[in-house]
Amino acid sequence: MEEEHFPLPQSAMKQDFGKLQYGCEHYRRRCKIRAPCCDQIFTCRHCHNEAMTSLSNPKDRHELVRRDIRQVVCLICNTEQEVAKVCRKCNVNMGEYFCDICKFYDDNTEKKQFHCDACGICRVGGRENFFHCERCGSCYSTPLRDNHTCVENSMKSYCPICWEFLFDSIKDTTVMPCGHTIHLECFSEMESMNQYRCPICLKTVVDMSASWALLKMEIECTPMPEEYSHEVSVHCNDCSHISKVRFHILGHKCSQCNSFNTWRTSSGGRQ
Structure with missing residues (x-):
């Protein structure tokens, strides 16, 4: 990329010139990055990834490895250069926060990076x-x-x-x-959406004590007909204990930890 030369205002010689005035929806910064994977220029890696992962041809889709970035373009003077905090031409900080390891720039230091x-x-x-x-x-x-x-x-x-x-x-x-x-x-x-279980391990991840108490009361108030009053085995998702309990259409309480987050082992179905 050839450098374009613009007359710089005197204030551009100050390192804080343009602070928080440039960047994208992800970061405020005074430079863009050249992605080595596709040789295109983007404001940040997230802008790159959003554009490249939505390409119509799956073979062209890819994400940027942040540490591979070698070149940046100053947004104040448009000079392309090697990664550094301060622009070699106009002397501005291209990011008030700069990490040479991650090749990361951000003007908004209130984030405490x-x-x-x-x-x-x-x-x-x-x-x-x-x-x-x-x-x-x-x-x-x-x-x-x-x-x-x-x-x-x-x-x-x-x-x-x-x-x-x-x-x-x-x-x-x-x-x-x-x-x-x-x-x-x-x-x-x-x-x-009243989903109280971890989507991965199915353990209870919110306080369900009030709901368990209400469910227990409802079960006690609605006994099952005699033909359905039989014993079933249930596995508890919370403590992994297997209990023998009376069948009820509303749920089954673990005899070990009193959780209703259980499923019947006899049928293998979750409830």
Whole structure:
């Protein structure tokens, strides 16, 4: 790409010139990136991935490996150059936050970006507010330290609702009581639809004590006819205990943990 030369205003010599005035819907930054995979220019890797993964020909679809970026284009003076924080021509910061490892630029430092060596990528939210869980393979907020169920490489998987890869997702995530990770907005949507079980392991992930108490009362108030009053075996999704209980069309309570998140082993069907 040939450099286009524009007369620069005197203020452009200041490193904060144009701060927060350029970029895309994903990031405020004063440069674009040249994607080495397709040799095209985009404002950020998310812009690249959105465009390239929606191509009509599946063979042309691809995603950008952030660390492979070598060239950027300054949005102030349009100079293409090697990755660096400061433009070699007009001297502006192409991103107030800059990570040479991730080739990542962002003018909005209120996000409190930081690079996690263990994750190998940049995170937001402030280094002091996160810790890296080696077993789960990702950074979690400090309140979860010694207060979450570890699942091997839990974050290096796909959201069980929207199927977006969680590890480098820009959306907020949360750890369910079972230890599996999910997008926070997907978890909220799941709750709004009265889905109380983890989509992966089927364990109860919200407080169901009030619902269990109401269901217990309804079962006690509606006895089954004699021909249906027989014993069945049920498996509990929450504690894995197998119980012998009286059949009821409304549900079956685990005799070990009192959960109604059970399924009949005799028929093999979930309920």
